[in-house]
Amino acid sequence: MPKTSVVILSWNGEKFLQQFLPSVVANTGDEQTEIVVADNGSTDGSRAYVERSFPQVRLIKFDRNYGFTGGYNRAIALIKSPYTVLLNSDVDVPPGWLAPLVQHLDSNESVGACMPRIRSFAQPQSFEYAGAAGGFIDLLGYPFCRGRILNTIEQDSGQYSDLRKIFWATGACMAVRTELFKKLGGFDDDFFAHMEEIDLCWRMQNAGYDVTCIGASEVFHVGGGTLPNNNPRKLFYNYRNNLLMLYKNLPTGVHLAVVTLRILLDWASALIFLMQLRFSYVGAVLRAHAAFLKLKKGKRTQRSPLGMARLTGVYKGSIVFSYFLLGKRTFNQLKKF
Helix, strand or coil: CCCCCEEEECCCCCHHHHHHHHHHHHHHHHHCCCEEEEEEECCCCHHHHHHCCCCCCCCEEECCCCCCHHHHHHHHCCCCCCEEEECCEEEECCCCHHHHHHHHHCCCEEEEEEEEEEEEEECCEEECCCCCCCCCECCCCCCCCEEEECCCCCCCCCCCCCEEEEECCCECCCCCEHHHHHHCCCCCCHHHCCCCHHHHHHHHHCCEEEEEEEEHHHHCCCCCCCCCCCCHHHHHHHHHHHHHHHHHHHHCCHHHHHHHHHHHHHHHHHHHHHHCCCHHHHHHHHHHHHHHHHHCCCCCCCCCCCHHHHHHCCCCCHHHHHHHHCCCHHHHHCCCC
16 A cells, blocks of 8 residues: 555646646656546546556546545545645646655644645746645635735745645645545535635644645646636635635634624625626625525534634734735735734
């Protein structure tokens, strides 16, 4: 049995597999590591490409697209390795990227998940939007990263190359303890895609585990490969899933106030979209709220025994207020941790 399984979830991603799977195989494979492609019901030539070009790669075939959450839940259910690395199909990995992650999990039993620094494939000197150098969150549930606050992305000059505890690790490249992932129920399948990794990492903290970013490892991510950032559908998932995450995980007595305030702030953003004549975005916000109200009925919660301010990686303020009103555009300018 391999020690680590690197699992790439793919849906109609033949282009990315052709571009990036060779580097994963060349810079990852050894006797202690297996590489797995979990195909989410692709209708392009993805499956044939993997079978033809990389017979040493384990190919798992699903009958349809189960989304990021359902696809990974089904794939990891079949994994027996102690460690699983979730790796997007649009990630380029250099030599030596995996060892620091595995060594960190080996040496720290309290760590449930860890991630490398994520840099942009198109602009390698800059961090990549989805993860950068580790994920954080503010008291109202707005996520951000070291190296990326809202739409401001920093260049990587080594300022975040240390090892640091964080709130969440990005699903673009995240190493987890396989049995812990299964014990916690994996990703919440209602999320389908986006913010499911933040919800999972929150539950890891509730269970007493740490989440870390390992600065000694780095990978390069295209980002937006399946769903671009400026897409109403992505906006829908982000707004809906953020509310679900807060509703599930905030302590009793706090969750309703925070969720209500977030809904009001969402309406404010919808008003801005309306003034900009971006009607599809307005519709996405309204649909997200309707979907949240439907999904939360009967939703099983894992309410945190700790207040947000006592969890690791929580900014004790408003990142939106700090960004727009105080002009704090980089992580090192923030002080309230």
